[in-house]
Amino acid sequence: MEFFLEVLVGGLLAGVMYSMVAIGFVLIHKASGVFNFAQGSMVLFAALTFVSLLERGWPFALALAATLAAMVLLALAVGQVVLKPLQARPPIVLFMATLGLSFIVEGAAQWLWGAQVHALELGIDDLPMDVGGVFVSRFDLVAAGTAAALVLALSLLFNRTRAGLKLRAIADDPLAAVAVGIQLTRMGAFVWAVAGAVALVAGLLWGARTGVQFSLSLIVLKALPVLIIGGFSSVSGAILGGLLVGASEKLAEVYVGPLIGSGIENWFPYVLAIAFLSWRPEGLFGERRVQHI
């Protein structure tokens, strides 16, 4: 039973890490209807830039600010070069464009900073803690706390600021939003910049855990089932989806794995996502769509 709890808690906390990536998707999808496959490579780019600056002797805060600036620049460039010309094109086309974008960002990140593995120490010891007989990782708790703070900050941004109001207007009805004078492209760039910041936070946590390197961009694949389950346009859905995917895949690996062969983690979330899609195509928190002809 203790072991079960350990796996469950570990899985839930791992799920938080997936949610961190998924939130970036949700933001962009909410504001511009784009499924941004390049979010993973943005995580890589952010983490790699940050750690490379750190290694060149920059102080922590300055490196953080510079990386943030780089992410904003990237967001502006994406808005001008990719999103503006592709406005009003079907989502499938935009998705493919972000696939291309992810290649550019990955190539550029490795060109700029090289391909070796970097260690990233955030000063959080990852030692096991005993909580009532169940061990919990301290690092995972910090990650969960960061995610909570991030969600709080985002909800403040969306619910308490003018920019947030505009964004909600766009998400509700883009045509009406344009009619009242909201500039779609400008707001789009804004959201991409915020998503860039989220990518930076995710990149730092993931990078501290696995080392900063190329395979960071692959975590986008873990975020996808999370989004399907949680819905593409809900931050709380992304959190819940992450918890669900994390917990179920770890439990499946530990308990089902030995029966049918280990290593099922890679595909299990997708099967779960298909099951969800057949049951609730709009995700847990998504809105039901009406088909127009």
Added chain:
Amino acid sequence: MTHLDLAAPALSADWRRYSSARPWRAASHTPTILALLAAAFAFLWLPRLGSDYLFSAVLVPWLVLSLAGLGLNLLTGYAGQLSVGSAAFMCVGAFAAYNAQLRIPGLPLLGGFFIAGLSAAALGVLTGLPSLRIKGFYVIVSTLAAQFFVPWVFVKFGWFSNYNASGVITAPPLKIAGFVLSSPADRFLLVLGVTLAMTAAAWRIVHSTTGLRWMAVRDMDTAAEVIGIPVARAKLSAFALSAFYLGVAGALWAFAYVGTVEPHGFDLARSFQILFIVILGGLGSLAGAFVGAAFIVLFPIALSLLADHWLAGILAPGNLENAEKIVVGALIIGFLIREPAGLWRLIQKAFHRVQVWPLKA
């Protein structure tokens, strides 16, 4: 989710632009003849002219990837269902062909390829099932599930690789009607024959009722349903046929190109590569797959030769691949913005211009 509604009218218009065959059909006899001449040339003369390198590192991968691109184009370009699981179908094809050859004594090589196609098609139908209920690019979830599930199965269950310790299969010697295809030129001819036959078949399919139904589903599936098109059947047939092509391509990849196959050789990167072939070459055009594959095969080689001879010292070897990634990514975005019908449309336009040029002058 109003953006979808907002985009809906644009969607159909956009997809219509993809099918490049229509506006050019009138003027397209010349390209057909040229293609036939090129095929005859390839069959009769190339084997005497080309080097081993040309066959085994350029022409064979080009044709195999073209066939794979063709397969994906049936599904994505014609029927409008986005797939990022092409490599999974190729993987099934490769392993099915291997096991068929191994376990069915006396099975002719082409029979093995046929079984490869059928096995992949079966998985294709299975992968397509969720598309009956979910729409748009959500379909990529089931194709991604296939992408991750298939290699796992082949790694996990030793039977598929005949209990080879490392799970790598090696292709048996290729024999057709008693002839052993050992040289790269022989293998090229085998691939060429299969590819040409299947391209001709694809041409028939996309111009048949099935093909028209696919395009109707692609352009507006709800409307297609209203006017009585069996949408479910159209989608599943697209998945099945597309997977059949990819399965055969996978078998050719394993047998005629690389010679060995490990399940992870058919990873997500390969699926993306095939998707890029289709996007760059031209969505919804058969010739596009060939042009796109040519680009994907030739561009890295050209770039590295370029770097060897002129940019030595300027472009470090490690950055070549990065440069390639950046250029391919940029081209994808560029084509999606400017020319969704891809390289093939550019070639057609250029061709057209050459045709009318004397009159203009």
Added chain:
Amino acid sequence: MVSLFRSLAITTTAAALLGAALPAQAQNKEQYFPLQSYRVGPYAAGGTGFFGGFIDYMQLVNQRDGGVNGVKLTWSECETEYAVEKGVECYERLKKGLNGAPAAATNPLSVGIAYATLERSTQDKLPLITINHGRTDSTDGRVFPYAFPLQLNPYSEVSAIINYIGQQSSGLDKLKGKKIVVLYHGSPYGKETIPVLELLSKKYGFALQQIEVPHPGNEQQSQWLTIRREKPDWVILRGWGVMNPVALKNAQKVGFPAKHIIGNIWSNSEDDAAPAGDAAKGYISITTHPSGTQFPVLQDIRKYVVDAGKGNLADPKRFGNVYYNLGVVNGILNIEAVRVAQAKFGKRPLSGEEVRWGFENLRLDDVRLKELGATGLVQKLQLSCADHEGGGAVRFQQWDGAKWNVVSDWIQADRALLRPIIEASSQQYAKEKGIALRDCGKEATVALK
């Protein structure tokens, strides 16, 4: 826009045509090494170090000695990105040699590429060197005349690790009742040793559990929770790339001591331990070649190559690290094979077939190692027609948080135990492919002076 695309297409085609048509200038007195290197992608750290060391050693031989007996070494790189089909393309492109200089051997440093070019190598009579890795049964030179898993094949690797664990438990007989977990990478390379480990577990009576980590390995929580539950005495880590630091971090997370984790030959570099930070302190791994710059051959490389501004490494900090030194070792073995072959065939550029003879008659003893300035860096080695591995010994090293320290002498694998399994496997391959065994008795090996 259209014209932009068009001009791009034209330039590309033109470049391809021109590149292919560049005249091959015949230059004699050069021996060529085709390098299927990889410097980008998830495994770039390994490729950059290995090929950096290899190239720097060849550069040293050219700068210091004027080549091998006056035959200059030349090379060119082709990026494989660790992808099999790119490796094949590179193989086909480079195998013919460069400007008339014949190719000596290929060194892809990738199990997948090695598998895919195995038959081609035999057909083209070009040695395929897979130092410390590769297909285990290619040790049997009677069936695989052109493949050389030099120094250490995967079976020897795990056998040596078990022998070390035995030594640590004060005797192989004390292994009975111990529990060992093997955490392996979900790839052909990772799976290669499953059967031999089972055999060793039966022979010595230790409990064995083998757990797969799906590629690429950045998620290992459930695997380590299982390990925590099983409480093994040792964990053998057969990782690759990102999987290694993640394993160490997860071990720390579940409270498993790093000093009871033994990394294999591809989990033994600075790039595997350092990214794990403190979690890696105390971590043990095997190595066939210690890191460090104190060896005379590395001092020479520094003097003649690096200080002369001809070094290959972009990051000078990596000079003398594990991957770099493996590249140097690989360079030494390749060049020594060329030297041995030159002694028989003459001091001129050699064909792949002739170099193959050099490999099969390669013998490195203490005297020769001292001459090479590689005592302690390279193990004693003797190859033959039937034995393409030759060494089978490793040393153990421990990570102190900043660098590796060697903590054991050479520990031998139980090669006599492994040989029958290897032969059974190679003979099955020979049967499947219809290969006739070479008669090694006939191909008399010529002992060196």
